[in-house]
Amino acid sequence: xxxxxxxxxxxxxxxxxxxxxxxxxxxxxxxxxxxxxxxxxxxxxxxxxxxxxxxxxxxxxxxxxxxxxxxxxxxxxxxxxxxxxxxxxxxxxxxxxxxxxxxxxxxxxxxxxxxxxxxxxxxxxxxxxxxxxxxxxxxxxxxxxxxxxxxxxxxxxxxxxxxxxxxxxxxxxxxxxxxxxxxxxxxxxxxxxxxxxxxxxxxxxxxxx
Numbered sequence: 001x002x003x004x005x006x007x008x009x010x011x012x013x014x015x016x017x018x019x020x021x022x023x024x025x026x027x028x029x030x031x032x033x034x035x036x037x038x039x040x041x042x043x044x045x046x047x048x049x050x051x052x053x054x055x056x057x058x059x060x061x062x063x064x065x066x067x068x069x070x071x072x073x074x075x076x077x078x079x080x081x082x083x084x085x086x087x088x089x090x091x092x093x094x095x096x097x098x099x100x101x102x103x104x105x106x107x108x109x110x111x112x113x114x115x116x117x118x119x120x121x122x123x124x125x126x127x128x129x130x131x132x133x134x135x136x137x138x139x140x141x142x143x144x145x146x147x148x149x150x151x152x153x154x155x156x157x158x159x160x161x162x163x164x165x166x167x168x169x170x171x172x173x174x175x176x177x178x179x180x181x182x183x184x185x186x187x188x189x190x191x192x193x194x195x196x197x198x199x200x201x202x203x204x205x206x207x208x209x
Contacts, residue, residue: 037131
């Protein structure tokens with residue numbers, strides 16, 4: 001069995017197959033593996049919504065996890081900054097980790113600004129049919145007004161460079177599977193919409209044999 005990850009691999013490396021297999025893992029889990037990619041501005045509510053959905057799925061006994069892009073920067077991407085090249089490499093690492101979670105029959109919520117459409121398209125191409133994109137479309141003025149950590153204020157003063165929405169662009173998705181507007185609803189309402197969304201894509205049940 002070939003794998004897309006073999007394309008750029010050195011010729012002396014071979015992708016090692018999973019002895020259990022994806023289908024068996026999903027049957028045991030009782031649901032499909034998936035990568036739910038939440039994109040939006042800093043402070044839009046990506047992580048808050050992802051954690052809310054994750055908590056509900058955990059109560060149901062599902063295998064789910066939140067991969068927060070900021071947490072990844074504390075370890076796997078601690079050597080990277082916020083230049084375009086570093087952002088690209090950071091999202092590449094997040095993407096590869098996310099694909100492994102999906103292969104392990106986990107419903108993974110990736111909370112990542114991932115500001116460029118082509119950047120998210122690359123993630124979709126690597127992850128394939130397991131990739132679902134949610135745009136957390138909180139407007140810039142709302143994110144900036146809330147600003148609990150003062151990041152926008154620091155970016156406006158020039159203390160933080162390459163800050164998305166201020167000194168670096170954010171390209172809104174044009175093909176997201178779901179768009180949320182947290183500024184118009186409670187966190188609980190946004191979470192409920194994501195649960196319904198997952199159900200509509202048959203993520204919360206095992207695939208047919």
